[in-house]
Amino acid sequence: MNFLHFMIANRQQVLDLTLEHITLAGVATVLAAVVGIPLGILITRIPQLSKPVLGSVNIIQTIPSLALFGFLLPAPWIGERAGRLAILALALYGLLPLVRNTYAGIQGVDPAVVEAARAMGLTDRQLLFQVELPLASGVIVAGVRIATVTSIGVATIAAAIGAGGLGEFIFRGLAMVNNDVILAGAVPAALLALVADFALGRLEQRLGTLRLKS
Amino acid sequence: MSRTDDNVCGFTYHMTTPRDLEAAIQFDHASFRLNGRALVQDLVLPVKQGEMLVLLGRSGSGKTTTLKLINRLLLPTSGNVRVNGRQTSEWDPIQLRRSIGYVIQDGGLFPHFTVERNIALVPRIENWPRARIETRVRELLSKVGLSEDLLSRYPNQLSGGQRQRVGVARALAADPPILILDEAFGALDPITRSEMQKEFRELQQRMQKAVVFVTHDLREALLLADRVALMEEGRLIVDLPVAEFSRSENALVRAYMEAFSGLPDSGHSVRSSA
Numbered sequence: 001m002n003f004l005h006f007m008i009a010n011r012q013q014v015l016d017l018t019l020e021h022i023t024l025a026g027v028a029t030v031l032a033a034v035v036g037i038p039l040g041i042l043i044t045r046i047p048q049l050s051k052p053v054l055g056s057v058n059i060i061q062t063i064p065s066l067a068l069f070g071f072l073l074p075a076p077w078i079g080e081r082a083g084r085l086a087i088l089a090l091a092l093y094g095l096l097p098l099v100r101n102t103y104a105g106i107q108g109v110d111p112a113v114v115e116a117a118r119a120m121g122l123t124d125r126q127l128l129f130q131v132e133l134p135l136a137s138g139v140i141v142a143g144v145r146i147a148t149v150t151s152i153g154v155a156t157i158a159a160a161i162g163a164g165g166l167g168e169f170i171f172r173g174l175a176m177v178n179n180d181v182i183l184a185g186a187v188p189a190a191l192l193a194l195v196a197d198f199a200l201g202r203l204e205q206r207l208g209t210l211r212l213k214s
Numbered sequence: 215m216s217r218t219d220d221n222v223c224g225f226t227y228h229m230t231t232p233r234d235l236e237a238a239i240q241f242d243h244a245s246f247r248l249n250g251r252a253l254v255q256d257l258v259l260p261v262k263q264g265e266m267l268v269l270l271g272r273s274g275s276g277k278t279t280t281l282k283l284i285n286r287l288l289l290p291t292s293g294n295v296r297v298n299g300r301q302t303s304e305w306d307p308i309q310l311r312r313s314i315g316y317v318i319q320d321g322g323l324f325p326h327f328t329v330e331r332n333i334a335l336v337p338r339i340e341n342w343p344r345a346r347i348e349t350r351v352r353e354l355l356s357k358v359g360l361s362e363d364l365l366s367r368y369p370n371q372l373s374g375g376q377r378q379r380v381g382v383a384r385a386l387a388a389d390p391p392i393l394i395l396d397e398a399f400g401a402l403d404p405i406t407r408s409e410m411q412k413e414f415r416e417l418q419q420r421m422q423k424a425v426v427f428v429t430h431d432l433r434e435a436l437l438l439a440d441r442v443a444l445m446e447e448g449r450l451i452v453d454l455p456v457a458e459f460s461r462s463e464n465a466l467v468r469a470y471m472e473a474f475s476g477l478p479d480s481g482h483s484v485r486s487s488a
Contacts, residue, residue: 116322119285120336120384121311134326 003183010184014169018188021165024158025151025192028087032094032147037140039095040102041128050103057096065154068092069161086155086163093154094147101143105136138208145200152193156185166192236299238263238392238424239284243293246279246448253279255448256293263391264422266415268435268456270470271445277428280445281394284426285314297392312336315385315423317395321377323369329380330365336388354383359413375406382414386421393425399434411437432474436460444470 007014036057043050063071068089073079078088109132117131133140159167169185172178237260246254254276261267269277282288283295286302294301302310323332330351331338337347355362358379369377378399385393399407399414415438418425429435435442435456442459444451444466452464460471 110325112318112320112322113324115287116316116318117324119287119311119314119316119318121308122339123308126339131324 003180003187006180007184007188014184014188017164017166017168017185018192021152021155021167021189021192024083024086024090024155024163024165025148028090028151028155029094029144029148031087031091032098032151033144035091036095036098036143036147037102040099040140041106041133043099043103044106044132054100054103057099060092061096065089065093065157066160069157073161082158082161082163085161086158086165090151090154090158094151097143097146097150098140101139101146102136105139105143106132108139109135138204141200141204141207145197145204148196148200149193152189152196156189236296237261238265238298239426240296241280241283241293242296244283244290244295245292246276246283246288247291252448254283254290257450259443259450259453261424261426263424266418266425266427266438266440268439268442269426269428269445270430270432270435270442272430274447275445276448277430277445278396279448281396281426281428284392284394285311285316312340312388313390313392315387315390315393317378317381317385317393317398319397320374320401321369321381321384323377323380323384325369328366328368329360329372332369332380333383333387335384340388350387351383354386357386357417358383373406374402375410378402378406378410382417391423393423395425395427397428397430400429400431407434414438432470 039053043053060068069085072085072089075085075088078084113131113135114127117127122130155165156167156170158165159171166185166189170182170189173181173183173185239259239261241257241259244254244257245252257280259267269280271277279288283290283302284297286305286307289303294303296302297305297310297314324335327335333351333354334347337350342350351365352362355365360376360379360383364372364376364380369380372380378401381398385395399410402410411434418438427435427438436459439456439459441453441455443453444459444464446466451466452459452462454462459467462468
């Protein structure tokens with residue numbers, strides 16, 4: 001377990017890169033949620049938009065991550081800092097699970113419940129916030145969970161464009177042909193993903209039981 | 215708009231029109247077409263305050279569409295529907311719906327709300343003071359024969375009969391002058407169903423609301439109705455006081471009576487005393 005020795009010897013750098021990694025993935029996921037959840041809601045209200053929007057976020061997902069970083073490089077303001085660029089690319093990847101799950105979650109609410117809500121005289125806003133979103137919350141959090149875990153994984157590649165994060169160790173290790181250095185990046189990144197997955201999974205379960213109270 | 219327990223603003227306002235001149239609900243040659251097909255055709259049907267009208271018909275006969283025309287979930291494509299003297303197209307849909315209680319099969323309760331929040335739904339969105347909501351919820355529970363222990367339960371922790379009672383309580387919460395029910399007791403076992411029918415009839419005798427009750431069950435119709443309106447393929451076939459309905463010579467009425475006779479206790483005798 002030589003990589004442990006390496007990590008202990010470089011603990012300050014491991015800590016810095018881990019924090020940087022969390023920031024990259026965290027900001028990207030929040031950004032994806034801020035755009036993706038309203039977008040998912042919007043396409044339940046304007047059904048004609050659902051196909052083009054879902055299609056677009058789907059296509060984004062198929063672009064290889066390195067290529068996506070490359071595409072965004074010439075963009076003004078964004079391309080100036082590697083961090084900005086990485087966050088934008090990660091956020092774009094996070095869109096698909098968020099848009100799709102928000103859409104599916106709301107569409108999946110029992111139509112009888114929605115109709116009852118309308119018939120009782122709820123306004124559109126009340127219907128959304130008091131009925132549809134609470135009942136879709138389990139599915140939406142599942143989307144957040146997928147986006148977060150993906151984002152933590154893909155963020156390792158951000159080091160390739162100099163955005164930092166735990167990918168630094170991985171790329172350095174690859175260049176040095178040193179497995180210990182690679183592991184010093186890969187293991188903490190994997191642990192981060194597992195912790196995020198577990199925590200959001202718990203939340204999803206709690207919201208899921210709420211949803212099942214029908 | 216402020217409301218008192220036994221009066222709904224808007225309704226009191228329309229009380230100025232004499233009841234016999236303007237029914238609580240009036241279908242005036244109302245039709246509803248969808249993709250060229252008439253789901254409801256040229257319906258002329260009044261419902262007076264204090265009257266329970268049962269809309270009887272098989273699936274696809276246009277009963278539910280007719281109900282949705284009352285609370286403006288649908289607007290008639292021709293003709294009009296008036297509620298308390300005003301066309302539904304002129305009503306603010308939100309205000310209209312809040313003055314019409316709506317009960318559907320299996321209650322249509324919100325699964326993520328407790329019994330208490332479910333019943334308090336309309337009073338809450340109408341911003342009643344908290345204390346008044348609490349009093350009202352308890353009053354309604356006893357009205358529909360439920361114990362206060364159930365207040366903090368979720369719908370999935372209730373029996374079908376309890377859910378249906380909560381559904382009725384929710385519809386009555388803001389004391390709407392009009393009540394519409396769509397196959398309300400359809401999902402209940404026969405014994406619970408018969409209990410609910412009797413209790414609902416008694417409740418209505420005290421409340422004197424304008425009630426439209428949709429069912430495909432002739433026996434339920436004969437038990438509950440003051441008047442029975444029989445629909446088929448979007449058209450009104452007969453509209454008769456319940457006592458005359460079972461004596462009608464109309465072929466479709468006879469077909470119904472026959473379909474339900476042959477049972478040990480057929481619908482014929484149920485309301486013979488009325």
